[in-house]
Amino acid sequence: MVRLTNEELCQSCSENRERLELIQTQIEELDSRLGKLYDALETGDFNSMELSPRIKALSQRKEELLKTKTEVEEILRYENVGMADPQVVQDYADDLRNLLAKSSITEQRSFLKSFVERIDVDDTEVKVYYTIPMPPHNVSEETVGVLPFVHHG
Numbered sequence: 001m002v003r004l005t006n007e008e009l010c011q012s013c014s015e016n017r018e019r020l021e022l023i024q025t026q027i028e029e030l031d032s033r034l035g036k037l038y039d040a041l042e043t044g045d046f047n048s049m050e051l052s053p054r055i056k057a058l059s060q061r062k063e064e065l066l067k068t069k070t071e072v073e074e075i076l077r078y079e080n081v082g083m084a085d086p087q088v089v090q091d092y093a094d095d096l097r098n099l100l101a102k103s104s105i106t107e108q109r110s111f112l113k114s115f116v117e118r119i120d121v122d123d124t125e126v127k128v129y130y131t132i133p134m135p136p137h138n139v140s141e142e143t144v145g146v147l148p149f150v151h152h153g
Contacts, residue, residue: 003086016076023069030062 037055040046100108117129 013076016072020069020072020076023065023072027062027065027069030058030065034058034062 034055037051037058041048041051041055100111103111115130117131119129120127
Protein backbone atom coordinates (compact mmCIF):
# COMPACT_ATOMS: atom_id res chain seq x y z
CA MET A 1 0.00 0.00 0.00
CA VAL A 2 2.86 2.38 0.83
CA ARG A 3 4.50 1.62 -2.52
CA LEU A 4 1.24 2.29 -4.39
CA THR A 5 0.75 5.56 -2.53
CA ASN A 6 4.31 6.65 -3.32
CA GLU A 7 3.80 5.81 -7.00
CA GLU A 8 0.54 7.75 -7.10
CA LEU A 9 2.17 10.77 -5.47
CA CYS A 10 5.04 10.61 -7.98
CA GLN A 11 2.69 10.41 -10.94
CA SER A 12 0.47 13.24 -9.71
CA CYS A 13 3.48 15.45 -9.06
CA SER A 14 4.91 14.64 -12.50
CA GLU A 15 1.61 15.43 -14.22
CA ASN A 16 1.37 18.78 -12.46
CA ARG A 17 4.97 19.65 -13.36
CA GLU A 18 4.20 18.90 -17.03
CA ARG A 19 1.05 21.02 -16.78
CA LEU A 20 3.08 23.87 -15.28
CA GLU A 21 5.63 23.67 -18.13
CA LEU A 22 2.81 23.76 -20.70
CA ILE A 23 1.24 26.80 -19.04
CA GLN A 24 4.62 28.57 -18.94
CA THR A 25 5.13 27.86 -22.66
CA GLN A 26 1.67 29.26 -23.44
CA ILE A 27 2.41 32.40 -21.42
CA GLU A 28 5.69 32.91 -23.30
CA GLU A 29 3.87 32.52 -26.65
CA LEU A 30 1.25 35.06 -25.57
CA ASP A 31 3.98 37.48 -24.50
CA SER A 32 5.61 37.11 -27.92
CA ARG A 33 2.33 37.72 -29.73
CA LEU A 34 1.54 40.72 -27.54
CA GLY A 35 5.02 42.08 -28.21
CA LYS A 36 4.46 41.84 -31.96
CA LEU A 37 1.11 43.62 -31.67
CA TYR A 38 2.66 46.40 -29.59
CA ASP A 39 5.48 46.72 -32.13
CA ALA A 40 2.94 47.02 -34.96
CA LEU A 41 1.10 49.68 -32.97
CA GLU A 42 4.28 51.65 -32.25
CA THR A 43 5.50 51.56 -35.85
CA GLY A 44 2.14 52.83 -37.05
CA ASP A 45 1.44 49.84 -39.29
CA PHE A 46 -2.01 49.53 -37.70
CA ASN A 47 -4.13 51.91 -35.67
CA SER A 48 -5.17 51.26 -32.09
CA MET A 49 -8.81 50.63 -33.02
CA GLU A 50 -7.74 47.66 -35.15
CA LEU A 51 -5.41 46.12 -32.56
CA SER A 52 -7.19 46.99 -29.31
CA PRO A 53 -9.67 44.05 -29.29
CA ARG A 54 -6.90 41.54 -30.05
CA ILE A 55 -4.55 42.97 -27.42
CA LYS A 56 -7.37 42.90 -24.88
CA ALA A 57 -8.26 39.27 -25.69
CA LEU A 58 -4.63 38.13 -25.46
CA SER A 59 -4.13 40.03 -22.19
CA GLN A 60 -7.21 38.39 -20.68
CA ARG A 61 -5.99 34.97 -21.76
CA LYS A 62 -2.60 35.69 -20.21
CA GLU A 63 -4.26 36.67 -16.91
CA GLU A 64 -6.22 33.39 -16.92
CA LEU A 65 -3.04 31.42 -17.54
CA LEU A 66 -1.20 33.27 -14.76
CA LYS A 67 -4.03 32.45 -12.35
CA THR A 68 -3.94 28.78 -13.38
CA LYS A 69 -0.15 28.76 -13.06
CA THR A 70 -0.43 30.05 -9.49
CA GLU A 71 -2.99 27.35 -8.66
CA VAL A 72 -0.79 24.59 -10.07
CA GLU A 73 2.26 25.94 -8.22
CA GLU A 74 0.23 25.86 -5.00
CA ILE A 75 -0.79 22.25 -5.67
CA LEU A 76 2.85 21.34 -6.33
CA ARG A 77 3.92 23.02 -3.11
CA TYR A 78 1.58 20.76 -1.14
CA GLU A 79 2.40 17.69 -3.23
CA ASN A 80 6.09 18.13 -2.54
CA VAL A 81 5.92 15.58 0.24
CA GLY A 82 8.71 13.08 0.71
CA MET A 83 8.13 9.46 -0.09
CA ALA A 84 6.74 7.40 2.74
CA ASP A 85 9.11 4.93 4.34
CA PRO A 86 7.29 1.58 4.77
CA GLN A 87 8.86 1.02 8.19
CA VAL A 88 7.79 4.46 9.41
CA VAL A 89 4.23 3.82 8.17
CA GLN A 90 4.24 0.44 9.93
CA ASP A 91 5.44 2.08 13.16
CA TYR A 92 2.67 4.69 12.92
CA ALA A 93 0.07 2.00 12.23
CA ASP A 94 1.25 -0.02 15.23
CA ASP A 95 1.19 3.07 17.42
CA LEU A 96 -2.32 3.95 16.23
CA ARG A 97 -3.51 0.37 16.76
CA ASN A 98 -2.22 0.44 20.35
CA LEU A 99 -3.80 3.85 20.99
CA LEU A 100 -7.18 2.72 19.66
CA ALA A 101 -7.00 -0.56 21.60
CA LYS A 102 -6.60 1.43 24.84
CA SER A 103 -9.36 3.94 23.97
CA SER A 104 -13.03 3.71 24.75
CA ILE A 105 -15.50 3.07 21.93
CA THR A 106 -16.60 6.74 22.09
CA GLU A 107 -13.00 7.93 21.68
CA GLN A 108 -12.42 5.50 18.81
CA ARG A 109 -15.57 6.69 17.06
CA SER A 110 -14.66 10.38 17.52
CA PHE A 111 -11.19 9.77 16.16
CA LEU A 112 -12.46 8.00 13.05
CA LYS A 113 -15.14 10.66 12.46
CA SER A 114 -12.40 13.30 12.39
CA PHE A 115 -11.21 12.11 8.95
CA VAL A 116 -13.71 9.55 7.56
CA GLU A 117 -16.28 11.42 5.48
CA ARG A 118 -18.55 8.48 4.66
CA ILE A 119 -18.65 4.73 4.07
CA ASP A 120 -20.63 3.20 1.20
CA VAL A 121 -21.48 -0.50 1.40
CA ASP A 122 -22.99 -2.59 -1.37
CA ASP A 123 -23.18 -6.32 -2.09
CA THR A 124 -19.63 -6.73 -3.40
CA GLU A 125 -17.54 -3.91 -1.95
CA VAL A 126 -17.07 -1.28 0.71
CA LYS A 127 -15.82 2.23 -0.16
CA VAL A 128 -14.38 4.50 2.51
CA TYR A 129 -14.19 8.21 1.68
CA TYR A 130 -11.70 10.03 3.87
CA THR A 131 -9.21 12.86 4.10
CA ILE A 132 -5.73 12.34 5.41
CA PRO A 133 -5.18 14.46 8.51
CA MET A 134 -2.16 16.67 7.85
CA PRO A 135 -0.31 18.80 10.40
CA PRO A 136 -0.19 22.53 9.68
CA HIS A 137 2.89 23.76 7.80
CA ASN A 138 5.72 25.58 9.58
CA VAL A 139 4.52 24.83 13.09
CA SER A 140 7.62 24.71 15.23
CA GLU A 141 5.91 24.50 18.60
CA GLU A 142 2.48 24.03 20.03
CA THR A 143 1.21 26.19 22.83
CA VAL A 144 -1.73 25.61 25.10
CA GLY A 145 -3.43 28.55 26.69
CA VAL A 146 -3.98 28.79 30.42
CA LEU A 147 -7.54 28.96 31.65
CA PRO A 148 -8.43 32.32 33.21
CA PHE A 149 -8.66 32.61 36.98
CA VAL A 150 -11.78 34.17 38.45
CA HIS A 151 -11.72 35.26 42.05
CA HIS A 152 -14.99 34.63 43.92
CA GLY A 153 -15.57 36.32 47.26
